[in-house]
Structures are given as structure tokens and as C-alpha cells.
Amino acid sequence: MTAAPAFHWLGADQLLPALPAGLADWLFDTGSLTRRLTALSAGRFAVTPLAEGWQSLRDDECAALGVAPGSEGWVREVYLLGGEQPWVFARSVAARAALEGFAPVLAELGRRPLGELLFSDPAFERGALQATRYPPAWLPAAVRREGLWGRRSCFHRENLAVLVAEVFLPELWQYQGIDPDAL
Structure with missing residues (x-):
């Protein structure tokens, strides 16, 4: 396991100076990222x-x-693509102890977006969004670089909690004409 770098997940009200509106809109939008990317890519998601x-x-x-440090869990890492370009790296995790009865559903996702499951099932409730400059050591080598913005939130359903982290890649910002470093 990679050592923990020095970083903190923060809510929108904790980020100072305040983020540019375009960046904050992506990091703290409570809607489905899958639906937003599908619309942005004109269905080429x-x-x-x-x-x-x-x-x-x-x-x-x-x-x-x-859960206790070092707990085992289900981990899924994917790229979310728009027009065949990786726009987002996503890492979703859930503790093994909480997955009783849910593991088969998660294991069968394949190329389906997890967001499709989480937002189509009204039993899931989304927790607060947090953002950070995501540690490069935790990114796939093909997109590894300093300073990429990521966000995460926890979805709850009964005893199940699924933590979803999404890291926004430069190709998305370029497509949108957003400079994520213009603070």
C-alpha cells in the first residue's frame, strides 16, 4: 500500500481562497457525474x-x-471517457464487512458506470462532497501528475457505504475551457 501523502479532503466552505466558479461547479455538483459527462459528450460517454x-x-x-485501518474492501478503478478521451479517473471502495448481499451487484458492473446504480436506486443517500489536490502516487501511471483536483463522497444504503472518489483530468478542463489553476 502506498504511504499516505500530506493532503486533506475539504468541504467547499473550507477551501481558501475560494475556487473559480467553473471548477467549484464540477467539484461540488451533487448531481450524477455520469449523467453530466454523458450530456457533455453528446452521448459519447x-x-x-x-x-x-x-x-x-x-x-x-x-x-x-x-472501519479499522488496514481493513479489506472491494476496490474499483475506472476511467470515465468523453469522446474516447479519459476525462475522469474514479476509485470506488466499500468495506468487505458492509458488502454482505451487495458484492454480486458491484462485481457485475463491468463497463457500466457505478453512478448509474447509485443514482437510480433511491435507497442510496449521498453524503457531503469533499475536494482535494489528489496525490499523484495514487493515480494510474498514464495520468499521473501533480495538482489534479479530485472530489469524493460517501453513498449510504442501510449498512452499506460506498466511497466514490473522482479525479478530474486535464482533458476535461481543456474541453470545457476551464483553467483549474486560476485561483
């Missing part, structure tokens, strides 16, 4: 799975899920 399976969760993930 796709999911490319990178990794999926059981592994030790990172310390920040364990804390967010309320």
Missing part, C-alpha cells in the same frame, strides 16, 4: 475498467467508511 477486486483500503478510505 464510456467507462474503461482499470482494476477491480479485494484489497487493503487506504487509511483515508478506512476513516471515511468508519
Whole structure:
């Protein structure tokens, strides 16, 4: 497991100076990112799975899920593509202990977006959004760079909590004409 870098997940009210409106709109939009990317790409949205399976969760993930450090969980990493370009790297995790009865549903997602499941099931409630400059060591080598903005939130349904982190890649900002570093 990669050592924890020095970073903090923060709510919109904790980020100072305030973020540019275009960036804040993407980081703190409470709607479905899948639906937003599908609309932006004129229906040319796709999911490319990178990794999926059981592994030790990172310390920040364990804390967010309320489980002991080093707990094992289900991890899914994907690219969310618009027009065949990776626009977002997403990492979704859930603690093994909470997955009883839900694991088969998550394991069968394949190229389907997790957001489709989370936003179509009214039993899931979304927690607060948080943002950070995502640690490059935790990104796939093909998109690894300093300073990329990411966000995360936890979706709850009964005893199940699914933590979803989404890292916005430069290709999305370029397509939108947004400079994420213009503070």
C-alpha cells in the first residue's frame, strides 16, 4: 500500500481562497457525474475498467467508511471517457464487512458506470462532497501528475457505504475551457 501523502479532503466552505466558479461547479455538483459527462459528450460517454477486486483500503478510505485501518474492501478503478478521451479517473471502495448481499451487484458492473446504480436506486443517500489536490502516487501511471483536483463522497444504503472518489483530468478542463489553476 502506498504511504499516505500530506493532503486533506475539504468541504467547499473550507477551501481558501475560494475556487473559480467553473471548477467549484464540477467539484461540488451533487448531481450524477455520469449523467453530466454523458450530456457533455453528446452521448459519447464510456467507462474503461482499470482494476477491480479485494484489497487493503487506504487509511483515508478506512476513516471515511468508519472501519479499522488496514481493513479489506472491494476496490474499483475506472476511467470515465468523453469522446474516447479519459476525462475522469474514479476509485470506488466499500468495506468487505458492509458488502454482505451487495458484492454480486458491484462485481457485475463491468463497463457500466457505478453512478448509474447509485443514482437510480433511491435507497442510496449521498453524503457531503469533499475536494482535494489528489496525490499523484495514487493515480494510474498514464495520468499521473501533480495538482489534479479530485472530489469524493460517501453513498449510504442501510449498512452499506460506498466511497466514490473522482479525479478530474486535464482533458476535461481543456474541453470545457476551464483553467483549474486560476485561483
